[in-house]
Amino acid sequence: MAVITYREALNQALVEEMERDPDVFLMGEEVALYNGAYKVSKGLLDRFGEKRVVDTPITELGFAGVGIGAAMVGLRPVIEFMTFNFSILALDQVFNSAAKVHYMSGGQFKCPIVFRGPSGAALQLSAQHSQALESTYAHFPGLKLCTPATPADAKGLLKSAIRDDDPVVVMEGELLYALKGEVPDAEDHLVPLGVAEVKQEGRDISIITHGKMVHVALQAAARLEKDGIQAEVLDLRSLRPLDMDAVLGSVRKTNRAVYVEEGWPFVGIGAQIVGLIQEEAFDELDAPVLRVTQADVPMPYSKGLEKLAKPSIERVVAACNRALYRD
Amino acid sequence: MTDARAAETSRRVEPARRDGKRLAGLDAETLHHLLYQMLLGRRFEEKSAEAYALGKVGGFCHLYIGQEAVTVGAYSVLRPDDYVIAAYRDHVQALAKGIAPREVMAELYGRSGGCSKGKGGSMHMYSAERRFLGGWGIVGGQIPLGTGVGWAIKYRGEDRVCLCFMGEAAVNQGAFHESLNMAALWKLPVIYIVENNRFGMGTAWERASALYDIAQKGGAYDMPSATADGMDVLAVREVVGEAVERARKESVPSLIEARCYRFMGHSMSDPVHGVYRTKEQVEEAKEKDPIRIFIDRLKEAEVLSDEALKKLDERVRGEVEEAAQFAEGSPEPAPEELYRDVYAELPERGRIFFDGREEAGGAWRS
Ligand SMILES: Cc1ncc(C[n+]2csc(CCOP(=O)(O)OP(=O)(O)O)c2C)c(N)n1
Numbered sequence: 001m002a003v004i005t006y007r008e009a010l011n012q013a014l015v016e017e018m019e020r021d022p023d024v025f026l027m028g029e030e031v032a033l034y035n036g037a038y039k040v041s042k043g044l045l046d047r048f049g050e051k052r053v054v055d056t057p058i059t060e061l062g063f064a065g066v067g068i069g070a071a072m073v074g075l076r077p078v079i080e081f082m083t084f085n086f087s088i089l090a091l092d093q094v095f096n097s098a099a100k101v102h103y104m105s106g107g108q109f110k111c112p113i114v115f116r117g118p119s120g121a122a123l124q125l126s127a128q129h130s131q132a133l134e135s136t137y138a139h140f141p142g143l144k145l146c147t148p149a150t151p152a153d154a155k156g157l158l159k160s161a162i163r164d165d166d167p168v169v170v171m172e173g174e175l176l177y178a179l180k181g182e183v184p185d186a187e188d189h190l191v192p193l194g195v196a197e198v199k200q201e202g203r204d205i206s207i208i209t210h211g212k213m214v215h216v217a218l219q220a221a222a223r224l225e226k227d228g229i230q231a232e233v234l235d236l237r238s239l240r241p242l243d244m245d246a247v248l249g250s251v252r253k254t255n256r257a258v259y260v261e262e263g264w265p266f267v268g269i270g271a272q273i274v275g276l277i278q279e280e281a282f283d284e285l286d287a288p289v290l291r292v293t294q295a296d297v298p299m300p301y302s303k304g305l306e307k308l309a310k311p312s313i314e315r316v317v318a319a320c321n322r323a324l325y326r327d
Numbered sequence: 328m329t330d331a332r333a334a335e336t337s338r339r340v341e342p343a344r345r346d347g348k349r350l351a352g353l354d355a356e357t358l359h360h361l362l363y364q365m366l367l368g369r370r371f372e373e374k375s376a377e378a379y380a381l382g383k384v385g386g387f388c389h390l391y392i393g394q395e396a397v398t399v400g401a402y403s404v405l406r407p408d409d410y411v412i413a414a415y416r417d418h419v420q421a422l423a424k425g426i427a428p429r430e431v432m433a434e435l436y437g438r439s440g441g442c443s444k445g446k447g448g449s450m451h452m453y454s455a456e457r458r459f460l461g462g463w464g465i466v467g468g469q470i471p472l473g474t475g476v477g478w479a480i481k482y483r484g485e486d487r488v489c490l491c492f493m494g495e496a497a498v499n500q501g502a503f504h505e506s507l508n509m510a511a512l513w514k515l516p517v518i519y520i521v522e523n524n525r526f527g528m529g530t531a532w533e534r535a536s537a538l539y540d541i542a543q544k545g546g547a548y549d550m551p552s553a554t555a556d557g558m559d560v561l562a563v564r565e566v567v568g569e570a571v572e573r574a575r576k577e578s579v580p581s582l583i584e585a586r587c588y589r590f591m592g593h594s595m596s597d598p599v600h601g602v603y604r605t606k607e608q609v610e611e612a613k614e615k616d617p618i619r620i621f622i623d624r625l626k627e628a629e630v631l632s633d634e635a636l637k638k639l640d641e642r643v644r645g646e647v648e649e650a651a652q653f654a655e656g657s658p659e660p661a662p663e664e665l666y667r668d669v670y671a672e673l674p675e676r677g678r679i680f681f682d683g684r685e686e687a688g689g690a691w692r693s
Contacts, residue, residue, distance in 0.1 A: 025482070051482065057512070062505025065471020070479040072460060072472065073410070092502075096465050097472060105453035105461060106444030107668040141669050141680065165671035194677020241677030272681070 001182040009151035009183050010040045010116075010172065013158035014078065018048055021076060024162055025052040027063055028080030028117075037082045038118055038177055064090035064115065068098045071113040071167075078162060081117035084133050084171060090115075091136075098167040099142030114161045118174035119147075120212050120262045121310055127298035130306075132262035134211070135269050137169045138239045144168040146193055146238035147211035151181035153237055156191025164193065173212035194241030198250070202232035205320050206250040208273060209260040210236040213311060217260050220316035231320060239269060247273065248281050255286040258319045260311055265293040290319045350561070350628045358630055359639065361403060361560050365395040365618050366643045368419035371428055374647045375418060375435055378654075379595045384435045388449050391419040393590035396617035397522050398423050400555075400563025401490060401585075404571045410458045410480075410489040412473040415450035416522075417462030420492065424459040426452065428646050429653035440657030444664065466527075467493065467500035470519070474506040477515030481578055488516045488574040490567075495584075496527025498541055507582065511548040516574035518567060519582045522557065524589040529603035545582035557587030558615040588612040 004012070018024045025048075030037045032045040032055040045053045056063040060081065067077035081087040087094070094115060101109050121130040137145050144166055148154040154172065161168035173179075183189065199214060200221055207217040214235045221231040234250050236243060251257050257277060259270035270291035277289050295309040321327045350358065372392050378384045391398070394416075402411070402423045413420045421431050426442050434441030435449055443453050450464040460476065463469035473491025480487050497503055498521055510517050521541050525532055533539060545552030551573065555566035563585055570581035590613055592599050600606045625631035666680065673679060 057505070057508060059501075059505035059509065061502055062471045062474070062509055065468070065502065065506070066475035066478050066509060069412075069460075069472035069475020069477075070482070071475070073476050073479045075479050075482060092465055092468055093471060096468055097463070101461070102671055103668045104443060104447045104451040105455070105668075106441070106446050107671075108443070108453050108455040109460070110671045112671075144670075144674075144679075192675065194674035194679070238677065241674035241679040242681075243676060244678045245676070276681070 001184055003180055004151055004183055005177065006148075006151045006154045006172070006179045006181070007038065007040055007177040009155035010158055011042055011044075012183075013155045013162070014041065014044060015047065017159055017162040018044070018052060023074065024076045024078065025054065026078045026080060027054040027056055027067060029056055029058055029082045031055060031080050036080070038174075040177070041080070060086050060089035061093055064093040065097060067113050068093055068101070068111060071098075071111045072101060072109045076112050076162060078114045078116060081115060083129065083174060084117055084119035085129050085131060087115065087117070087133070094137075094143070094167070094169075095140050099140045102166070103142060110165050111167045112165045113167045114158070114170055115167070116158065116161070116170035116172065118177070119171035120174050121294070121299060122174045124301055124303060124306060125299075126301040130299040132294065134171060134239055134261070135263050135267060137171075138269060138272075142167070143240065144193055144238070145171070145240045147171045148237065149173070149176070149211055149214035149235050151179065152183045152189070153191050155183055156189050157193070157237065160190050160193055163190075168193070171211065176212055191237065193238045194243055195238075196234055196236045196243035196246035198246070199233040199235050200231070202230035203254055204230045204256070205323055206232045206234055206254045206257040207260060207316065207320065208234045208236065208247060208250065208257055210239060210269070211262065213260045213262055216311060216313055216316060219313045220320065223313065223317050224320055229320070229324065244276060244280075247277065251277055251281050252284045255284055256323045257289045258292060258316065258323055259289065260292045260316055262294055262311060264296055265291060266296065268293055287323045287325065290323050292316050292319050350624065350630065355630045357403075358625055359635070361399055362618070362621060362625065362631070363639055363643065364399045364423050365560065365621065366640060367428065367646065368395045368399070368422055369618060370643045370647045371422060371431070371650070372418060374651055375432070376595065378435065378651065384449070385437065386448050386450070387415070388435070388595040389416040389593065390591045390595070391416050393612070393616070394522055394524055394557065394587045395419060396560035396621070397520070397557045397563055397585045397587055398492075400560040401520055401567040403564050404568040405490065406487070408458060409487050410460055410476050411492070412460040412469050412476065412489065413462050413492040414466070414469060414494055414497065415462050415464045416494070417450065417452050420462070421452035421454070421459055424454065425457045426454045426459060428650035432650040432654040433657040436654040436657065437659070438654055438657035439660045439664070440653060444668075445660045446664070446668065467497040467502035469493065470497065470500075470502045470506045473517055473519070474510050474515060477510060477517035477580065478513070480516050481513070486575050488518060488571050490518050490520055492520050492522060494527060495521055495523040495525075495532050495541060496530070496535060497521075498544065499536055507545070507548045507550060507580070510580040511550045514578045515580055516578045517580045518570045518574055519580065520567065521582070521584045522587055523584055524587050526589060526593065526603065528593045528597070531603065541584035542582060550580055550582050552582040553584075555583055555585045557585030558617045558620065560617060560621055588615070590616075
């Protein structure tokens with residue numbers, strides 16, 4: 001297995017899928033000549049030319065819609081948002097057009113499009129450039145959503161997303177691009193949507209999470225281990241479809257759970273997961289399911305405040321201790 | 328002040344020209360077909376209004392009466408494999424693209440025989456087979472999509488075109504400007520047709536737009552633009568025809584403003600006149616009824632007899648009646664349709680709906 005960065009893994013996924021299928025093209029701001037604001041599309045222009053790697057004006061709503069229209073008549077666009085913060089301008093197209101056209105047309109028009117780009121908090125970028133919008137996108141039936149945490153998943157999930165016949169949102173971790181990891185050499189390394197992964201087995205408590213927070217959870221689990229607590233870390237990998245079997249399986253094993261996410265708490269992903277666990281595994285629980293989220297405020301700029309606002313290893317450890325009635 | 332501007336601007340709508348020469352280029356059969364399509368649209372909508380009043384059609388129901396010349400004239404230069412995308416005032420547009428009246432009516436009734444299986448309704452008619460990419464309900468939302476269809480045509484090196492319709496109110500939206508810029512920049516074969524029926528709901532165009540003349544907006548994108556008399560089916564045909572040819576041969580977009588008038592209220596819940604326009608204004612506009620003036624011209628040019636007209640109208644009424652009967656008899660969508668078509672592809676593992684439905688034996692899955 002090759003060890004490559006998350007960024008390279010995404011790049012490989014794009015290269016392979018564009019090689020495989022001439023209907024796949026990449027469109028977005030700075031994706032071509034500049035090689036991508038985060039260099040995910042490095043070298044693609046040279047390889048595939050201007051027709052298939054397309055720089056756009058700064059018109060998120062417009063080019064998201066161009067992709068959707070093209071998808072409706074059979075192409076397979078990959079639309080890059082420079083970051084998901086700017087995708088907010090395109091929400092009408094993603095929510096009102098892409099998510100609904102298959103249903104509204106009684107199944108006549110498919111919309112095989114991928115919206116991808118960096119997401120989540122970065123470092124001291126303040127309120128407009130540091131936000132995790134998973135729950136916003138996960139809210140809409142008709143969309144699929146995945147959040148790769150590792151290079152292997154970045155490649156495997158993006159490839160699956162491109163091949164999927166529905167609109168798929170791929171939220172990459174803005175701070176994960178340089179992360180290195182093993183990526184299977186297999187020609188067709190695909191990670192299916194809807195299959196979670198146990199990152200670490202444990203029997204005392206389940207830390208359930210997704211995206212960048214997987215790494216925070218793993219570090220929290222390592223600290224807990226020093227206290228003799230075996231935490232199980234479950235990476236959901238995709239939020240719609242959601243591997244509830246894996247969630248319930250883990251909770252049935254440990255009887256306690258903490259959900260960790262970068263987004264805000266109110267109507268967040270954690271709120272949904274907690275709701276489902278109590279509906280479907282109430283009798284298995286030995287303690288309330290707790291959540292660790294970003295503070296319920298816009299992201300502050302100051303280093304100290306920003307640290308306070310984000311989920312941290314300490315807060316995850318503390319939440320686990322509470323769920324274990326150890327504090 | 329508003330009234331003065333409205334009066335001034337209403338003069339800017341060119342009267343239908345009556346030179347017989349414009350008829351000469353087309354044979355009687357083609358001319359009769361244009362009339363047939365406009366009449367079908369008119370009668371169909373009269374029937375829809377009736378069905379709406381009886382509670383058989385629900386939701387919003389935006390009628391197109393008075394604007395028939397725009398769609399019929401514009402489509403008359405298309406090939407069947409060309410695309411059309413529209414806003415929510417889409418019944419007549421769907422009909423003119425060749426969707427059977429019974430399917431359009433059944434869609435209005437929300438029945439399974441509808442062209443969107445009863446899941447779209449009045450504002451969301453679709454036909455993949457007819458290359459009709461739908462009615463869309465968010466003002467301006469369809470404009471980037473039409474641009475994307477143009478993108479796909481160019482990507483594949485085809486010589487098709489896409490007509491992208493919108494009401495004049497959409498022209499002040501970002502989606503319009505973003506799209507025209509990209510279409511002109513990338514030379515996409517899209518013809519943007521603005522149906523200026525003078526009102527966005529109750530807001531007259533001159534109360535909503537700093538610039539009255541929509542064709543001028545094309546100048547901002549270096550895009551060929553024109554104004555057409557939208558009450559004259561042949562005038563629309565001519566102007567759109569030039570744009571379509573340009574798009575097909577040179578892959579160049581165009582912007583066309585068709586000046587027309589909405590004879591009915593904005594939707595069925597909106598009175599024809601009283602709030603934002605007077606009865607007299609509506610009556611005056613009706614003197615330019617596109618169907619009546621076209622009939623007059625055909626008669627003048629001696630390509631239409633009273634007898635033929637009567638026959639045509641009978642045929643249209645019969646088709647509309649048949650459509651209504653089909654809709655009445657078409658079954659309600661089956662309950663399992665509720666969950667069908669949300670996704671094209673369901674996951675092998677993982678939950679995709681969150682209301683417990685997946686646990687209920689998965690009956691909806693087929
Ligand atoms: C973005 C958005 N805002 C508001 C509405 C509500 N609305 C529906 S139709 C309409 C007027 C639109 O007028 P126009 O585009 O000129 O089309 P017309 O009704 O004249 O055919 C409005 C404001 C909407 N559907 N979408």
